[in-house]
Amino acid sequence: SISATIYNTGSGTVGNTTVGDVSLSVGASGTDATFYIYQWGETGAGDVTVGNVSLTAGATATDNNVYIENYAGWNGGAAVAPIMQGAMTVGDISVDLGLNATAYFSVSAEAYTSAAVDVTVGDFTVGNLTATLAQDADLEVWLNNEAEADGGKATLGNTVVGAMNLDLAVDSNFDLTLDVSASSSGPAASVGDVTVGDLDLVMGINSDASFEYTVYAYGTDPMMVSIGNIAFGNVNAVVDDGAHLDWSISVTSYGVLGDVSVGDMAVAVGVSGDAHMYASFEASTNIGNVTIGDVDLTVGQNGSAYMSYEFSAWNGSVGDVTIGNINVAAATSAWASFEFSVEGETAIGDVTIGDVSISALGLNASASVEFDIENDGVGTIGAVTAGDVDMTVNGESAYGYFYISASSAASAGPVTVGDLDLAVGNAAMKTGSYLEVSIGNDLGNVVVGDINLTGSSVRGAGDATMTYSADVSIWSTTGSINIGNITVMGGDGAADNFRSFGSDHDWNADTIVDHGDTNWLTTTAGAAGVTIAGVDYSAYGTSAWIDVSGYKGAATIVGSAFGDLITDNIGTNSITGGAGADTFTFLDGNTGKTVATMDKITDFSNASGDKIDLSVVVNVGNYGEASYADFAAFVTGANAADKAVMVGLVGSTGYAAVDYNTDGTVDFMIELTGLNSLGNIDVASFV
Numbered sequence: 212s213i214s215a216t217i218y219n220t221g222s223g224t225v226g227n228t229t230v231g232d233v234s235l236s237v238g239a240s241g242t243d244a245t246f247y248i249y250q251w252g253e254t255g256a257g258d259v260t261v262g263n264v265s266l267t268a269g270a271t272a273t274d275n276n277v278y279i280e281n282y283a284g285w286n287g288g289a290a291v292a293p294i295m296q297g298a299m300t301v302g303d304i305s306v307d308l309g310l311n312a313t314a315y316f317s318v319s320a321e322a323y324t325s326a327a328v329d330v331t332v333g334d335f336t337v338g339n340l341t342a343t344l345a346q347d348a349d350l351e352v353w354l355n356n357e358a359e360a361d362g363g364k365a366t367l368g369n370t371v372v373g374a375m376n377l378d379l380a381v382d383s384n385f386d387l388t389l390d391v392s393a394s395s396s397g398p399a400a401s402v403g404d405v406t407v408g409d410l411d412l413v414m415g416i417n418s419d420a421s422f423e424y425t426v427y428a429y430g431t432d433p434m435m436v437s438i439g440n441i442a443f444g445n446v447n448a449v450v451d452d453g454a455h456l457d458w459s460i461s462v463t464s465y466g467v468l469g470d471v472s473v474g475d476m477a478v479a480v481g482v483s484g485d486a487h488m489y490a491s492f493e494a495s496t497n498i499g500n501v502t503i504g505d506v507d508l509t510v511g512q513n514g515s516a517y518m519s520y521e522f523s524a525w526n527g528s529v530g531d532v533t534i535g536n537i538n539v540a541a542a543t544s545a546w547a548s549f550e551f552s553v554e555g556e557t558a559i560g561d562v563t564i565g566d567v568s569i570s571a572l573g574l575n576a577s578a579s580v581e582f583d584i585e586n587d588g589v590g591t592i593g594a595v596t597a598g599d600v601d602m603t604v605n606g607e608s609a610y611g612y613f614y615i616s617a618s619s620a621a622s623a624g625p626v627t628v629g630d631l632d633l634a635v636g637n638a639a640m641k642t643g644s645y646l647e648v649s650i651g652n653d654l655g656n657v658v659v660g661d662i663n664l665t666g667s668s669v670r671g672a673g674d675a676t677m678t679y680s681a682d683v684s685i686w687s688t689t690g691s692i693n694i695g696n697i698t699v700m701g702g703d704g705a706a707d708n709f710r711s712f713g714s715d716h717d718w719n720a721d722t723i724v725d726h727g728d729t730n731w732l733t734t735t736a737g738a739a740g741v742t743i744a745g746v747d748y749s750a751y752g753t754s755a756w757i758d759v760s761g762y763k764g765a766a767t768i769v770g771s772a773f774g775d776l777i778t779d780n781i782g783t784n785s786i787t788g789g790a791g792a793d794t795f796t797f798l799d800g801n802t803g804k805t806v807a808t809m810d811k812i813t814d815f816s817n818a819s820g821d822k823i824d825l826s827v828v829v830n831v832g833n834y835g836e837a838s839y840a841d842f843a844a845f846v847t848g849a850n851a852a853d854k855a856v857m858v859g860l861v862g863s864t865g866y867a868a869v870d871y872n873t874d875g876t877v878d879f880m881i882e883l884t885g886l887n888s889l890g891n892i893d894v895a896s897f898v
Contacts, residue, residue, distance in 0.1 A: 213237075214245040224255035227297065228281075232262035235277070239269035239309065245276045256283040258297035258333070259320070263305070266316075270309040270345070278317045283332075284324040296322040298333035298368065299356070304340045308348035308383075319355040327362030327397070335391075339373035339408065344383040346415075352387045359392075364399035365430070367391065374408035374444065379418040379454075391426045398432035402439060402464075409444035409474065414454040414484075426462040433495045433526070436466025441492070445474035445504065452481040452511075460490040468494035471522070475504035475535065480514040480545075488518040496527035501553070505535035505565070510545040512573070519550045528558035528590065536565035536598070537580055543573030543606065552583040558590035564615075566598035566629070571609045571644075578604075579612035586619040594624035595652075599660070602646060604635045604679075609644040611635070616651045623655035625690075630660040635679045636701070646681040656690035657736075661744075664731065666701035666709050681709065681731045691739030696767070697732070700750040712746060713758030713778065734761075742782075748775065749789060759784070760798055774820070784810040792820030794898070797881060799828040799871070804846070804880045811882040815865075817891050823881065824898045829855045829871035831897035836889050842866070848875050856897060863887045867897075 219228045228250045237244045250259050259281040268275050283296035299320040308314055322332045335356040342350055354372060358365040370391050379385055389407070393400040405426050414420055424443075430436040441462055450456050456478070462468065471492055478486050486508075492498060501522060508516045522529055532553055541547040553559055562584055571578040586592050595617050604611035617623045628650055635646040650657060666679060685692055699709050711730050734741045745767035748755045754773035759766055759780040767785045770777055774791040779801045786795060795812055802810035815821050825831050833855035837845060842859025846868050857868045865886030868877045886892060 214243070214247065216247040216249070219250040220252070222253045224295075225250060225252035225257060227257035227260070229260045230262065232302070233264045233277070235266045235275065237268040237272040237275055239271060241269065241272040243274050244268075244272075245278070247278045249278070249280050251282040253285050254283070254292065255295040256281055256297060258300070260300045261302065263302035263338070265305040266314055267307045268309055268312040268314060270311060272309065272312045275312070275314040277315070279319070280317070281320045283322040284330065293329040293331065293363065294322050294324050296320065296332045298335070300334075300336045301338060303338035303373070306342040306350055308342075308344045308350060310345045311347045312345070313349040314351075316350075316352045317355075319353070321355065321357040323357075323359040325361050328360070329363040329366070330358045330360040331366040332356065332358045332368060334368035334371070334403070336371045337373060340375045340377075342385065343378045344380055344385060346380045347382045348380070349384045350386070354387075354389045357390065357392045360395040360397060360400070362397040363395060364397065364401070365393040365395040366400070367393045367402045369403035369439070370405045372407045374410070376411045377413070377420070379412070379414045379420060381415040381417060383415065383418045385420045387422050389424045392428075394427065394429040396431070398430050399435035400428045400430040401437050402426060402428045404439035404442070404469070406442045407444060410446045410448070412446070412448040412456070414448070414450045414456065416451045417453040418451070419455045421457040422459070423457075424460045428464045428466065430465060433466045436464060438462065438464040438468045440469040440499070441471045443473045446476045446478070448478045448486065450478065450480045450484040450486050452484055454481065454484045456486040456488075458486070458488040460492075462492045464494040466494065467496045468492060468498045470499035470501070470530070472502040473504060475506070476518060477505075477507040478509070478516055478518075480510045480516045482511045483513040484511065485514060486516040490519065491521045493523045493525070494527065495525045498522060498524045498527070498529045498555075500530035500560070501532040503534040503551070505537070506549055507538045508547045508549060509538075509540045510542060510547040512543045512545055515546040517548050520552070522553040524555045524557075526556050529553055529555040529560065531560035531593070532562040534564045536567070538568040539578045539580055540570040541572070541576040541578040544575045545573070545577070547578045549579070550581045552585070554585045554587065555590065556586070556588035559584060559586055559592045561593035561624070562595045564597040567600045567613060569600070569602040569611050569613060571604045571606065571611045573606040573609065576606050576609045581612070581614040582616070583614075584617045586621065586623070589621050591621055592617050592619045592623040592655075595626045597628045599629035599632065600648070601632045602634070602648070604644045604646045606644055610647075612647045614649045616649070617655060618653045621654070623652055625656040625658055626650065626652040627658040628660065630695070631662045631683070633663065633681060633683070634665040635681050636666060644679045648683040650684070651686040652690060653688045654690065655687065657685055657687045657692045659685060659692075659694045661695040662697045662732075664699050664709060683732045685732070686735040687737055689737040692734055692736045692741040694741070694743045696745040696747060697743060698747040698750070699755070701752060709751070710753060711756045713756070713761060745769070754791065760801065779810050783808055785813060786810060787813045788821060789814070790819065792822070794822045794824050796824040796827070797879070799878070802879045802881060804868070804877050806882070809880040809882055811884055813884045815883045815886065815892070817893070817896055821896070822898050823867065823896060825856065825869060826898055829869055831856055832894065833873065834894040834897060842868070846877050846880070848877070858889065858892055860886060860889055865889070865892060
């Protein structure tokens with residue numbers, strides 16, 4: 212047992228304490244090695260400066276302690292002058308603990324008084340921390356920077372904690388706590404900038420690590436309370452099998468909070484390990500700009516990882532938000548989740564998010580990414596922009612989820628998401644895998660790039676049906692929705708879940724099978740409606756029902772190599788049915804009567820059994836064919852033929868003109884590209 216103590220105390224104001232490097236070495240089975248610096252002044256205290264500190268403890272060396280403390284003030288009597296405390300500066304800290312060894316580090320700066328005077332604490336700086344813990348070793352680190360006033364202003368300088376490099380062996384334990392606080396029963400309190408360096412962490416089997424960061428400022432007048440900029444470095448953590456990581460940030464200002472930045476977060480969790488990471492930033496008035504780096508959560512079998520960021524300005528605004536790329540991956544029976552929410556009462560700036568990758572592979576795997584941007588007050592939300600989303604879900608009862616929403620009571624900019632590349636399947640073909648996407652905006656428009664959806668075509672032995680599903684929901688309460696090209700691939704059976712696309716109309720029970728409410732894409736928009744660029748089922752493994760009548764836009768529609776049911780929309784469509792006997796349904800008003808506005812079928816084939824369904828608007832039995840001249844006269848109304856449907860040929864291109872009330876005025880037309888001959892079409896081609 213050994214101890215070294217340095218005291219600098221007095222009933223008035225004490226000066227500075229400066230100590231060089233400190234080195235403690237404790238042999239095996241040693242105990243109670245303590246190094247203690249204690250400075251206290253009743254009315255004030257100067258700086259405390261300590262060089263580098265190192266502690267080496269052999270096997271089973273326990274209860275080894277380092278205390279570095281600077282205090283000023285007291286809770287009795289009436290101070291006649293403000294309480295002033297200098298800076299706390301400690302160099303790098305190095306710890307090496309042997310088997311079953313234990314150690315405790317405390318670095319604390321605190322000033323307080325029960326009198327109604329100001330309390331000020333200078334800068335707080337601790338260098339880099341390097342620690343190596345052998346099996347069953349235990350290290351606890353407490354860093355404290357605090358100013359407490361009773362009526363006066365409480366002020367803290369800047370807080371800086373360096374980088375941490377930690378290596379934890381099997382069953383070892385590490386705890387770090389950083390408390391930064393300025394509080395007053397009066398109106399004013401201020402915390403300077405808080406900066407924490409990078410964390411590199413390697414955790415052995417069944418080890419535990421906890422990091423708790425708290426920053427707090429309280430006074431009764433929000434206009435006189437502040438926290439400066441908050442900056443946390445990168446986190447790179449390897450959490451081995453059965454290990455447990457807790458990492459949390461809690462920042463609360465009863466006034467304003469400056470800019471916030473958190474670096475890249477890369478966490479790899481092994482079998483049955485878990486990592487829980489939570490960061491909360493709150494202010495009663497405004498929060499500055501927010502920057503979050505890349506996030507990479509990878510979880511092994513039976514493990515779990517959860518990362519959550521929450522920002523809330525109770526009565527004020529949040530500045531621009533920038534978030535890097537997000538990757539979340541879960542293996543068999545694992546759970547991986549990333550959540551981000553921001554709430555501003557008066558305004559939220561632009562929100563920019565990088566690419567998102569979600570992977571749930573294996574039995575009961577679950578992976579999710581969620582973004583919630585909310586304004587409950589009378590302010591606005593800026594533009595919300597996210598990159599491409601790539602999601603793969605494959606495994607019995609596997610689940611993947613992506614969610615992004617902007618909710619405002621006043622106004623909001625557009626929500627824009629890049630391409631969606633979605634793949635879902637289940638090689639085992641037992642209980643189905645499930646993929647879910649939700650993209651929405653209460654008061655603004657929604658723009659989504661191309662959507663590529665692939666269903667697995669692999670079945671297990673003896674399985675008769677596909678057992679996977681997807682639900683993609685895109686919504687805007689009052690705005691418009693614009694979607695790029697939609698491509699659906701995979702599928703190999705009649706029970707496949709992606710056969711149905713669109714409005715699910717059962718226009719004619721004789722020709723279009725009622726296929727039920729199995730749509731994988733649902734959209735809800737304001738009066739401006741939903742516009743799509745195209746739908747492509749050419750790489751789909753079975754027939755499809757493609758109904759775009761509920762959408763707007765000059766869509767390009769491509770069917771499968773099987774017999775499809777295709778319904779047009781109000782735009783100028785280019786429709787390719789593909790191989791198989793296809794049925795093309797046209798609704799009144801959905802196609803024009805000029806070359807520029809009419810719908811086009813690019814591959815109509817009587818020989819393949821293709822049909823044109825006009826049964827909703829016309830009696831196709833009133834049918835005729837005409838030469839070029841007679842057809843032209845019919846179209847212009849110069850020679851009414853009293854026919855509801857008239858087909859003519861202009862070069863190699865056929866045209867079907869529809870006069871559904873036979874009043875001599877053509878109501879709409881359909882181009883039949885490459886028809887070549889009127890012999891390739893007849894009344895039986897129409898239903």
